[in-house]
Every structure is written in structure tokens, then in C-alpha cells.
Amino acid sequence: MLYEKAPAKINLTLDVLHKRPDGFHEVEMIMTTVDLADRIWLRPTDDGQITIKASERFVPNDRKNLAYQAAELLQLKFGISSGVEITLEKSIPVAAGLAGGSSDAAATLRGLNRLWNLKLGVNELATLGARIGSDVSFCVHGGTALATGRGEIIESLPAPPNCWVILAKPAISVSTGDIYGKLDLASIAHTDTATMVEALRTGDYEKMCKSVGNVLEPVTMELHPQVVMLKEQMKKFGADAVLMSGSGPTVFGLVKHESRVPRIYNGLKGFCPEVYAVRMVGGRAIFER
Incomplete structure (x- = not known):
């Protein structure tokens, strides 16, 4: 095996x-x-x-x-x-x-x-x-x-600066096809990919936090207000940057200081059934053994 x-x-x-x-x-x-x-x-x-x-x-x-x-x-x-x-x-x-x-x-x-x-x-x-x-x-x-x-x-790309990631998934499922289908390409505000690349190459945590962006997020939030609430709560509890991942509905928060993690994690558990506090591991390709 x-x-x-x-x-x-x-x-x-x-x-x-x-x-x-x-x-x-x-x-x-x-x-x-x-x-x-x-x-x-x-x-x-x-x-x-x-x-x-x-x-x-x-x-x-x-x-x-x-x-x-x-x-x-x-x-x-x-x-x-x-x-x-x-x-x-x-x-x-x-x-x-x-x-x-x-x-x-x-x-x-x-x-x-x-x-x-x-x-x-x-x-x-x-x-x-x-x-x-x-x-x-x-x-x-x-x-x-x-x-x-x-x-x-x-x-x-280089690994992100070391930090904690709080993941919160509301009790809903989202169809990726549906979200892409409702995306209005003429009106989206494009993300600043180049600045994020620069932040990763220079290891600049603050610049990374300011550069997160997801054009699918407004579409999913309009359909699922739970995602909006999770974003608001995560910011309120002290995450440095908050964003929806992929087509959702999971929201993640980046947290540099470990002392903040329990407050954010415990605070979100009152709103969301699935909450995880994990670390970044994006430094080494899995295939490279």
C-alpha cells in the first residue's frame, strides 16, 4: 500500500x-x-x-x-x-x-x-x-x-511570508460553474497580480495582505450572504487580510501574530460549523521529494 x-x-x-x-x-x-x-x-x-x-x-x-x-x-x-x-x-x-x-x-x-x-x-x-x-x-x-x-x-513562486491561515466554511456548497456563469466580465475590478508576485518575491507580508483579491467573490457574496458575514466577522476579530478562496464559499484570514489566532478561531466557531487554524506550507513543491 x-x-x-x-x-x-x-x-x-x-x-x-x-x-x-x-x-x-x-x-x-x-x-x-x-x-x-x-x-x-x-x-x-x-x-x-x-x-x-x-x-x-x-x-x-x-x-x-x-x-x-x-x-x-x-x-x-x-x-x-x-x-x-x-x-x-x-x-x-x-x-x-x-x-x-x-x-x-x-x-x-x-x-x-x-x-x-x-x-x-x-x-x-x-x-x-x-x-x-x-x-x-x-x-x-x-x-x-x-x-x-x-x-x-x-x-x-516563492513561498508567502510565514503566517497563520484561518479557514471558515459556512454550511453551504457552491457550484463553480454557476459562479463563473454569473460573472460579468465587463464590470469586474481586476486583481493586482503583479503586486502580489512582487510581495512574494520580496517577502513583504504587508504588501501581500494589501494585494489579495478575487473577482469571483462579489458574485458568490451576492448569492450567499453568509460569506459576507464571515468576512466581516473575521476582520472584526483581527485578521490582517480576509478573502474568499476560489469560487467559495470558504473564507480565509491571514494572521501574522499567533496570539491573535485563538480569538479569531473561537469567535468564528460561533458563526460557522467548520473553522480551521493552519499554517502556510507553500514553500516546496510536493513532487520534489
């Missing part, structure tokens, strides 16, 4: 530039991994079947599961006759804007690359991952990166 870790990601920035001819959106976003992770166990089988076992009952155990799609893609592409039992121990909230499913798929690609001795490099795995979902390429790499195209073009 083989083990892989599948960390969550947050978006420090998320910008949408235009609609592409292929129907996807051209994006420009900076993502980084945090210390909240699913655990993936891969057990080889002789029957050629892909089996999903998940600790969370809302996680599909068929082809709708991105980890299943990752295994099936490798089987078909490389003529693998072996099967695999994939056990997902979920810690990342489902449908939360934290790339839990994408990270599970990326971990499955990395793990099966070893289990089936495919000898694929990180860029080859990331290219395959792009066929499964837009965030999978980043999740194959891990670390911190600028993602462009529809999310599959990855440029590694």
Missing part, C-alpha cells in the same frame, strides 16, 4: 481576463498550499478495477470522483491492467473552494506514477492533470505558483 498527502490550496489572487473560444475562462491566479490535507492510500489489486472508499459520505465513489478519473486516465493511456483501491481520508471540506477533489486527483496521479512505475516527470503529470480539472495541474506541483491559461500553465 502506498500513501500520498493531498493538501488544500487557497487563492491569494484570482482574476478572470476573458472568455476563451473553447468555452473556458482565461484566468490569472496565485495559489498556495496550506497545512490542511486529505490522506490518500493506494492499494494495488489484480482485478483491473478502480475502487473508491471515502470517509466522507458526500464524496462520490464512481467516475464523478476526480481521483477515480485520474486512475482511469493513467490506466487507459498506459495500458495498465492492474486495478487500484483508493482510500480517501477527507479533512478538506467538500465543495469549499479549497481544491479538495483536485488535490485528491493530483495525489492519485503522483502515487500511481510510483505504484505503477510509470517514471513520469512533474510536467507530464501536470499536463495529464489538466485533462481532469483546471486546478489539478497546480495541485500536482503544490507549493506556491502563478497559474494562467485555464489554470494549467504553472509558474512557481
